[in-house]
Every structure is written in structure tokens, then in C-alpha cells.
Amino acid sequence: MTHYLLRRLPSALVVLAVASFGIFAMVRMVPGDPVSTLAGPDATPEARAAIRADLGLDQPLLTQYVHWLGQLAHLDLGTSYRIGGQVKDLVADGAVNTIVLTLTALLLASLAALVCSVLAVVLDNRWVNAALSFGNTLAIALPTFVTGLVLILLFAVVLPVLPAGGTPPDGFIARPDIAAQYLLLPAVCLALGAGAALTRFLTEALRTEMRQPYVTTARALGISRRRIVLTQALRNALPSAVTVLGIQFGTLLGGAVLVEAIFTWPGLGGLIEEAISGRDYPLVQVLLLLSVTVFVVIQLLTDVVHAWLDPRIRIGGTGS
């Protein structure tokens, strides 16, 4: 296991190292500059020069990069140019919201996928399959921005039972019942596509498992189909499902950008858009690097979980 992890770590670190430089350089190559955004149209050239020097942007690029790396090494993410305040705080605030939203969506998607696919395989009924497949395809085919608006229109405007957007006023912990209602629409909107994709995958994986010889063995032993699905096929499909879940998590994070915009959910999506449009270098850098890091970590994590779930990798080696 540790051996397994160790083998993957170096390439992950290489990706991160390359990413840090790539991001740093790219961010600075973007046309437009933070100073003019910051200073506004009425600033005098002297004022702009003062701001430029203040931000350290008059230094050579490499010096700036080394400086940034040094900061990172001390876990100092720098100060936002535009929004002001510590990048650390900004990112932390946004990250909490994004993570809560994404994880809820992931949970919803996984639960729905589990229930739907198990139902489909256990019942193995033509009509159930057709209905699920139809719903599934539709859920994948409906763009997020469409479902989001329909949900708002339905549940917040026509039938005002749920908030149209925003985060719960007292945070997620104080009033979980209220928080749940704020979360529901955006999470459902975000989860729809991922849930459908997961359902599709899991149903197919379960069907494939149900065609495996060990299932025939189990059936020949008089174990019911339902029980085989729940105790054996599912367990076998799990490792690869975890991999897909990892991929879906990445997709969800990406989709969150749009969902956050639709539901005015103050997460990282809005922050990154604002940071890029304001050329807020410290913030953009950290956010982009964070995005890569999350991706890399998820990959590592799914690999590890996959390995852990699969005794063939976990224990390894053949006997005899």
C-alpha cells in the first residue's frame, strides 16, 4: 500500500512543480494588468507607478517567482491586490462554501446512483430500466444552466418553498435544517449530471459483474440475485466506481463555477472569476494552483482507495 502510494507521489509532485511555474508565468502573460484595474481610469501615472512598486510588480519576473515560492514555503499565500485581505482567508472562506456544496452534490449523486443502479439491476425489469435510462440520458443532456434556472423558477419563485440562492445566513453548523434548504437546489442542480453519469457507470458495472462467473457460482449456490447484487457485485464494482467518483468530483468542482454563478453561492468559482478579471495575481495563482492540487490529490486518493478496496492490490502476490 505505502509502496503503491510512494510510486505515485513523485509524478504528482512533478505535476505540481510544473504547474506552479506554468501558472505563475501564464498569469503574468495575460493581457491587462492589475494596476490599471486597481487604480481605476482616473489615476495619474505617478499613482499607478506607486501602486506598481507597492505590489512588487516592478521586479523581474524570476525574482517575483522565487519570492512567491518562498512565501508558499512559509504557507504565506500573500495578500490580494484587489479584494484586499489575506489570500489565505479569502480562499478559506470560498473553499468552505465550495466544498460543502460539492461534497453535498457528490453525496446526493452517489446515493442516487447507488439506489438507482441497484434498483435497476435487482429488479431487472424492462420498464424500470427504460425509465431509468430515459431519466438518466435526460439528466446528462440537460445543461446545468437550464436545470438551475428551472429549479429556481419552480421552487423559489412559482412555489416559494426554497431560497433562490445564497448561503445560509448563520453558516452551515448553527442551523442545519436551514442550511439544508439553502443547499438543496444548488446541490441538486450540480449533482444531476454527475449522478446520472455515476448511475450509468454503476449500472453498467453491476450488470458486467452480474455476468461474471463468480456470480454464476453464487447463483448456483442458491444465493438470491438481490443478495448477490448487494453483497458481492456492488463490492466488486466499488473500486472502479471510486475511480469514476474521483473523476466526477473533478467535474463537480468545475461545474460548481457555473452553479455558484447561478445560485450566487459565494464559493471559489466566483472568486476565481473575479480574481482573473481583476488580474489579482496572488489570488489567481493560489486558486489555480489549488485547483491543480485538488485534482492531483483526488487522483492520488482515488488510487489509494481503489487499491485499498481491491484485495488483489492491497494484499498482492499470488499464493502457492
Add this chain to the structure above:
Amino acid sequence: MPRPPARPSLLRALVLALVSLLVVSSLAACSSAVKEASSGSEDSGPTDGGTLRIGSTNDIVPASIFTNSSDAANTLIGAVYDSLIDYPQDSLDPQPRLATSWEVAKDGLSITLQLRDDVTFHSGREFTSKDVEFSIKTWADPTWTVQLQRTAAAVTGFDTSDPHAITLSFDHPLSNIFDLLDMLPIIDSESFDQLKEGKAYVGTGPFVFTSWTPSSKLEFTRNDDYWGDEPHLDGIEVDIVSDPQAQVSQLRSGQLDLITGASNRDLETLGKDDSYTVTPFDGSVQQIYVGADLANPDLQDVKLRQAIAYALDRQRIVDDVFRGQGTPINLPWPDYSPAYDAKANETYAYDPDKAKELVSQLGSHPTIPLAYSAGNANYEAVAQIVQSDLEAVGIKTELQPVENSQFIKQLIGGTFGGLWILQHGYAHYTPSTLAVSAYPFNADKNASHFVDKQYKEDADAAWERVDGSDSGAVEIYQRLNKDLLDNLFLIEIALLHFTVASSDQVHDLGMSKRGELDLDAAYLSK
């Protein structure tokens, strides 16, 4: 065959879990987020209490908190700070605020203000003349990039010997000194470092800043020690809702009480609904215009710019895009401005035939880029109408949505190379403020690359006067008007009013000339 004892089936558990999650959260049986969201005024009396929730399109940017650049910043300044004097909505007649009375020296080179002696900052510190000096000097600092920086910097002498009176002296007469006093917030010097970081905003105003969550919300509570009439509201919450559509949705679902960013079309729709109030504020205005970069050889010929001015169907833009909430103009001034000239304002009435004729005199010319700030629905619509109007008279344009930060950079650098669409402000103050403060009109350097000796002379003359509204001033303004109309480096389209929409529970809203919400008297009814 003996059946094995029933085990809780995993399948059943899963179904239960999912169903219950959905039921619990969607039925909202016992506690509804929506109900709680709109219950702010439920228990309070008709006048006192409640938190007003305002939807704002843009978040504050600490580094440019004084630039009037975002609705959230405007709300913050208006709620937390006081100015020395106040202009009423529809005139330029100064009224007392922190200053109780004032006297301008005959030569126009100084002004003495008597200050209130019963005012304290939110920190408890007493407000004195030193604070006035500090605030003006802050505005004069170019790093804050305040529009009136030149005016603030022209204040060179401060006599603060009396803590409750101050004498300001200038190098030359400042016709717009009251504009500065109206706009300038009185800032607390002790907490200034925290202000730079966005951590504290300490003023003397009716509301106390309590917290800021970047890109999410700002919170304020009532200032119980306010020197004026105590506000009715317990507090204000400014929610950053960048999407105008979402603001409307949240107003409709009761999550917001007041929104500042609704599109004119939504305002129109909301206005027809009894549950909502749409309040236009006539005094604080902005002007939408088409700028022309004279560095583009095609635009150098004033005939083409005249053709553009004739070709624009301004009334249609006001009607279709701004839903009637505006006035077609040729000159920027609102009707109460001393520079207002009703006749001159119709110099370039919609006349496509005339425009065609002018274009035909020019011969062929290539397609001209027409830039606007991407993502802004109004600009996008106006740009498309402008494009269509110009095409109808034979001027081809190519729309260029430009990302905001780049748009500003191009504006500063004067690198549009064609036409652009934008709004400007400051025409509702003393006319000279526009010429020295609003970037597009700056006689020294502007995005149009328009340099004209006459215009510069007239602009400076308007500024360096004792009085900004006497007959001598009006004469100068007429010369300025002529400069603007003859050169047309900036083709005005319409004058627009600030308009907010609120639920019918919100009453007695006000707005300062600066475009800051005035919530001193506002209250929430049941």
C-alpha cells in the same frame, strides 16, 4: 425452507436515506429558510427594527473604496460615513450636515466651516477639525485614485486651531469646493490602516460597520449614538449577488428586501407588481455615451462623428433598453444644472437622412471597432442598437466585448482605436467637476486623444472661479457646451437615473447625490 431472519436490507436503507433527505429538506415542515429569510420584519412594529437586506452587484474593493465604483462601496460609505455638507437631490444648494454653517472668502481662496460639536466616531472618539484635514489629505493622495483628487489636492491650507471649526485655503478659487465637501466622507485616522485592509470602516454615520466577508456580504448595525435622528433599522446586510437576474429572484423569494442591480426590464416588471416598489432617484444620474478615439484616422473627421450623432436613435435606446428610465441627451447636464441648455441639448436630434448625407460626403471608410465592457447586458444591448443604427446610415462597425479589466486599461491607455460605449458621472455636480474629474472629459488627457486649446481654457476657467453658478459661470458653460458639441469626441446618448427595487415592506428610502443609499429614515413594515 426456513427463511433467514430478516436483516435490514442495505437497499432499503439507501432508499430510505435518500427519500428522507429529500423530504426533510424540501418539505420544510417546521422551519423554512424562505420564511425565516423574510421574517425579518414579522415581529417588529411598523417603524422600528429589522435588518434591511440589500442586494449589490459588486463587492467592495478596499483599495478603491472611495472611488464610487461599486454599489456595495456606495452603500458602505453612505451608511458609515457622514459628509460635511449635503446637496439635495435636485439642486446644487449646499445643506448642513457635519458642518453647520460656512463662509467662502470674497476672493474665493478660502472657506471657513463651523462643525458640529456633538459628533463622535463609532470608536467613541470625538469628531474634530483635524479629522476634516485628515480626510481631505487622504483624498488628495493619488494612491486612492479618487475622482476629485485634483480638487482635494488644490486645498493647500488647513486651519484647525478650533476643534469645531476649520478654514481651508486654496491656491486658486475652486468653483466646485462644495462638490468636494458633499462627496468627501469624514474618515477616522486611528483606524486608517485597518481601512486599507478592509478590516474596519469607522465613521460618524448612522450605521456601524461590523463585518465583511469578501465576495459574500457586508454587515452593519445601527449607530445608537448617532448625532442625528436615530435610524429605524436595526441593521443593514449587503449581499453580493453579482447576477442581476439572481438579485431579482432573491427579491422575489424574499431573501432580499432591496436590490440595486436589477435590469431596467426587471424594474419595469417589478414596478407593475404591487408587492414591490420601484424607486427612481432623479438627482443622482449617470450618462451613457459613445466615445470616439480620434487616434483612429477614420474618426478624425468630425463629419463622421456628426453622422454618428445624427444616426443614433436615442429615444429608442431609452425606451427599449432603459424602459423609459432616462432622457435622450446631447449634453451631459441634468436640467437643474447651471450648464443645462435645452436647445443645445437637441442639436443632434435623430436624423438618419442627414447622417447618410454626411457619410456619403466622406467616401469609403473601413469597419470601425465598437468596444464595450463584456458581460453587461445594458451595454451589450446599447452596442447592438448603436451598431444597427450606424449600419443603417452606412457606417460599419464591429462589436468588441472587452473584459472589464482590459476595458479600463484601454480607457486609461487610450487604446480603443475606435468607438466605445460607457457611462460617466459627475455632470450633476458643479459643471467644472466634470471637466476636471471625469476621465473622458479631462482636457489634459483623455481616452479620445482629444486635445484642444480652447476646450482646455474653458475647462480651467470654469474650475478656477469663486462661484460655480453665477451668470459669468453660465457664460463659460455655454462656451464649454459649444466645445463639446462642435468636437463630438464624446457622443452622449442618454441620462440615466439610479433606480432601486424593493419589497413593499421597505419605506422611506433616500439617495444622496453621490448615489449612496440614504437609509437614515428607512424602515421595514410588517
Add this chain to the structure above:
Amino acid sequence: MSESLLDVAAPEASDPDDQFDTRRRPGIWTALGRGKGLAGLILIGVVVALGLLAPLLAPHSPTEQIPGANLVGPSGAHWFGTDEVNRDILSRTLYGIRTDLLVVFLAVPIGAAIGILVGLVSSWWSFTDVIAQRVFDLVLAFPTLILAIALTAFVGPGLRTVFFVIVAVELPVFGRLTRTSVRTVREMPYVEAAHVIGAGSLWQLRRHVLPNSLEPLLVQLAVSMSVAVFIEGAMSFLGLGVRPPQPSLGSLIRDGVRNMYDAPYFAVGPLALVVALVLGLLLVSQALAEARRR
């Protein structure tokens, strides 16, 4: 009994478990002729036809601003109504399809072609493989929309940006897939057989590996095309899409959303078309994938 044993067994395969299929395995193309595949093709066909025939079908020019027709609801004159600057939404929608078709049938294939090329090269030569994989990792590490926002900062909003984003997103997807697919096929005995008889790398690649790796790529192509419609829509929704006055389905939906409350009919047509196009492509990809598994 004179027949040889050979003839007895001749018509059958050698599967020892009695479970073999005597039919000639249908190519995956036949999946397009029935069921899901056919439904998908019809949906795509209708949308494509509407787009191609736009000049014939559209009652107005997509940019014509009709005097006085500001946001009028659906009527005989304007089936889908008009928009906020007096244009006929039906006409814009029909022309808008063309933009999406361009994205779907040009940007995606371009991205795919480059991706396949890189994937082929990298799967054969380990040096390029390491570099390509890391670069793919990096690109894939960014969520699509964040990539889109970042790219827009470079080139500004417009169709060109949508193109760039789609190519940038699809390139690694196809690169990866090609690599996996090629690596699988390379291990097949028939490729080894070609190797043994002395066929060079290029021969193996051209004659055996590539043709046999195409099926999963084909399925991915259909999936990617539907994703491209999404990307165009999402980018337009965020204001990063095509430049006005050019219509695209995504930008029309955005405009519709802006007028959600007082012109709810606005977005119906574009929405239906987007869903039809995505659905069609999805169905085709599903049909192809299912045919492959069979």
C-alpha cells in the same frame, strides 16, 4: 458417415463453453441504424438540417432589428417572439444553430485530431510519452470552465475563445484515450504477428493499431461533441461566448434568461434545440458504446 469431422465443426467457433455467437459481428455502424442510435441520428439530423437551411427557413436576417417589435411574444409574424433589440428570435435561433454546429463539427474534430496524433506519437515513443502525459495531466487538472475563464482573459470573449477552449479540453482527452487504446491494441497477438513477420512500427501503427483503436475514439467523439455544446452554452452563459450580434444557442439562452420573468418564451426554442442536439449526440454515443460492448 463420410463427412469429415472438420466439416461438422466448421460452421462453429471454438468457444469451449457453448456460448458463442454464430452471427457475423455487426460493425458498430449498424448500431446507428436502429433504436437509440437512429433516434440520436434523427435528432442530430433535424437540428443540422434546421441550421443548414437557416437562410431558407428564417423569416428575417438574424441581426435585423425590426422597428417597433420590442420583446413581443410569440405570434404569427414572430413564432418565437422578438428579443430586447427587436430581432426575430426564430431567425436568430436558426442561425444560432450554425454557430453550435461549427463548434461541434469543427472544433471538436480539430481537437480530437491533434489529440489523436499526440496520443499516437506518445504511445509509441516513451520519451514524448512522459512529456505529453504530464502536459495532459496539467490541462485536465483544471476544471473546464476555469480553463475557459483563464483563456478568455488571454484572447477576450468570442467564438475564437470557445474554439480554443474546446480544442484545449478535447486534446488531452483524445490524447489519453488514444494512448490507452493503442496500448491495448498493441498487445493484441495480431499486432505481435505483424511484428514477427517484420512489419515496422509505422506499418503496425497504420495497418493494425490505428484502425482497431478507432472505435473507442469514435464513441468519445460523440460524447465530446455533446460536451462542446455544453461548453459553448456555459461560456456564453458566463458571457465568454460568441460576440454579439452573432447568435449562438448558448447566447440565446443567456439572453432568454435575462428576460426570464417577462419573456419566458424567449429561451424555449434555443433550449429545446440545445437539448435535442446534446441528446442526439449522447444517444449516438451510447448506441456506439453499447454496440462495442456487444
Add this chain to the structure above:
Amino acid sequence: MSTPLLEVTDLAISFSHPRPAVRSVSVTVDRGEVVALVGESGSGKSMTARAIIGLLPDGARATGSVRLGGDELLGLGEKAYTAVRGRRVAMVFQEPQTALNPVRTIGWQIAEALRAHGGVRGKAARARAVELLTEVEIPDPEERLGWYPHQLSGGQKQRVVLALALANEPELLLADEPTTALDVTVQAEILALLRRIRDRTGTSILIITHNMGVVAHLADRVVVLRQGDVVEAAGTRELFAHPQHAYTRQLLAAVPRLPEADDGVRVLADAPAPTGEVAALEYDDVSVHYGSRMRGRVLPAVDGVTLRLERGQVLGLVGESGSGKTTLGRLAAGLVPLAGGRVRVGGEDLAGLRGRRRADLRRRLAFVHQDPEASLDPRFSIGEAIREPLDVHGVGSRAARDQRVAELLDAVRLPASFTKRRPRELSGGQRQRVALARALTLDPQLLVADEPTSALDVSVQAEVLELFADLQQRLGFACVFISHDLAVVNTVADHVAVLRAGKVVEHGAAARVFGDPAHEYTRRLLDAVPVPDPTVRDATGPALHEQREQIA
């Protein structure tokens, strides 16, 4: 006479899409009896077994009657059938590698089987599991309960499958090719175990197999199936002694045999004296390692092998799985990197050559894969596949190439009309002929054939082997012939090398090695081969038993 335990009458199975159906099968199995269901692919033997246990594939419909202990099973609902499965009828499958759930422990799987019929739980289940593992003769049963299938060898896995099947003491055990995927020595052990189980528990066994050796070893009675019909049914001895039906006779005749004691050992020099000519193939102290050195797990696949193959001769490589025989063959074709030593083909070192000379050498080399399906590109027509070597080397004009294709098709006894067909349209035997034809396209001097007949039915195998021998004689190429089937090698090879764990344990003339093995391992291999003669079974049975105990 009591009624038989299992009574299958006029069983017919039809499918919703075209595939070989079961037309009319009637079989009975008495209590304690072992009945073999014999037939080639498509005979319907597996489907019959599946119909009995009610696990027919989707779209299959069975008619007729299946009675177990007098109860009609056919037409039972899924629920009722579930109660029968495992409890009254159990089944053992061909492929032990996949028959067990890879992510559950052995103990869990046995407990699950017990639980299915409301049997014991907890400690008692564990005790029963140990008992079952002991019964199928797995060492350290206590410890093995916590193991996962992949930690067991193939034979052990099959024992676990057997333990699962026996968990609920079924009356009838269906065994579908239970030993086909196993090495001969393991096969012998499992067969012996099955017999002992029958003897101990009185469980009836219906064994499905294509291997006449297995039949002769285990069955009391034989039912021969062909294309869904019963061709012949008789007692084992009677059937082997006096086959009634022509098909049965052909089936028996097609079985390759090892030299028997009374054949008389042909005297042949073990190592033919070097003729001075260049050898077709020389292995000079070659070694091959598997696994990555970087990860520090190096496994020798071939370990210091030295062998020599003269021109025009056939060298058989035999051994059990993992013995390194395939690696050795692939080495000759230049498909495996060498860790040490030298491989010379026609006197030239393949690894040392580059460019033109390497290509020339390759032209003299050919390779035939085990799996005839995968060795032909599904996109190529038969003609294109056979022509490919000519295309690669640019030999001759287009017409000449087509001419050569026709010749080769004729040589492998396939009609010229096959040129345009795709591999999918051919049977396995036909495909293997095409593979052979392609291998011969460039007139190779050395052909490496890796298990070329192991995927084929006996009768087809016999045909292909005969064809191969004929071609080899006519064309005179040298050949490395790899097979796990000693009898097959015996029919084609001049010389044989017996491999074990990457080393050659014995090498010599085929007749001598098989007729008079010098090495103890070779003898054990030979002894383990089930001889298709029921009279031999009775003689060797006890010996096998002892041998198993030695191994364990």
C-alpha cells in the same frame, strides 16, 4: 430398481437469436453415480447442465422435463429454484480463476453459501467452513479462511469452488469441465478428489467434459452429445471398448495418445550428433526475467537454458503453466528481451542485427499464436491477412501475391472463396489454419507455434495436427512446438524438452522421453495424464492417490 436421482427427458433448449440449440437430450443419473456428458463445442452439453440448475442465459427457453428425486424442476419460479440450487443441485465451473469472488475472503464466501439456505452462522459456520476445506483437502484450512482467492493457486481455487458446492450437501453435483483449465498434475488431483467425494458422501456427479481421458478416469456411464442430440449412451468400459456410433468412434480416434508400454520404445539417439550444419535455432544459456528491476521484484521466467534445434526438425517444449515454455518460444521470435545468453536463428543473433539484415532474418521466422481469434486482425480479410507478410516485404507483384495466397489457402486445405471472408466468419480450426498459412507465406526456416491447438476441439485438433505434420514434412521448416499437452507434442515433435520453473529438466528424442522418461518430474507429468482407457484407470488410481499425498 429405484427411480434415478436425476431424470432429464427430451430436454430441448431454444434461443431467441441463432445459436446452437439443444434439440433432444435425455440423461439419467442414479444416486451415487458419476455420469459424463461428452461432446465438442456446440454439442449442448453445458447448456444441458445449465438447464438442470436453472441458470440458462437470457433469451433461452427450455422444454421437456428435468426431474430431481421425482420433483419437476423445469418451469419452477426463480424463488423456488433458488431454494433448490446449492441445496439439492450444486455446480462446479470450468474456470476456477474467475469462479470465486475476488474481493471476498474464502471464509466469507463459504459462510454466504451456508447462509443462503438458512444454515449455520457465526462460530458454527466457521467450524463448518473448516470442515469443508478439510474435506476438499486444503492445507491449513483455519488460516485459509481469511485468504482471498488470488492468494490461492488454480488447483486450490477449484477445491474451494468444490467446497462451496458441497457446503449444503447437495444430492447432485454438476461439474462443467472442472479440470480443463488446470495443469495435468492438478487435474489428476481434482479428479481423484471428485471420486473420493463421491465415495465418501454418495453425491451423484454429472461431469461435463470433452476430454476422453477424464471420462475414462471418472465416469461410470457416458452420454455422448453432438449438436444437441444424444448420439450414444453406455457404461464407460463398454463405450470405450465397443463404441456403437461412428461419431463416438471418431471422437475416440481423434484423441492423441502417448506411447504406451506395449508400443515398445523406439530406440533413438537422444542428441543427434552435430551435423556441422548451422542449427535452425540455438539457445545458448539464455535467461529471461519478468518484473521490473526498479521495483526489485525480479522473477526468472527462463533460467540458463541451452537447447539446439536442427534444420527441418520439430522441437516440442512441454511443461506446466509457469514453466517458461512460452517465454522460450517467444524468445526465438524475438518478442521478449533477453536477460542473459544468446539466441541464434540460423546462426545469426537476432538481438545483434539491425536494419536490412534484421528484416531478412525476420522473413525466415514465423510465429503461430495460441488464440486463433486474437491473432488475426478482425479488420483484415483472410486474403489480406495471408498476404500481409508479402506486402510488408514488398515481395512480387500484386498478382503474384494473390497467386501465393491462393496457393497457401490450398495448402492449408481451405477453399479459395475464403479470401474475402473476415476472421469472425470462420471457425476456430479454420482460423488456426489461416494463421498457419500466414506464417508460411514467406517460406520460413523456423516456425514457433505456441499452443496452436489448445483452443480447439479434439477432432479439429487432430485435423490441424495432421495438416501441420504434413506441411512440416513437405516444406521442411524447423519448428518449436509449445504445448502443455504431452500427447499432442508426442504426435508432432522429433525432440522434446521438458521445462519446469524456467529450467530444462529433460531433453531428448520424443519417443524416448515419453516412452522412457529419465527424470522423475517427467514421469510424474506422464502419469498424471488421464489415459483415455477405463482399464488403465483402475490400475493407476491408487498410484495417483499416493502421489497426491506426496505433493501435499
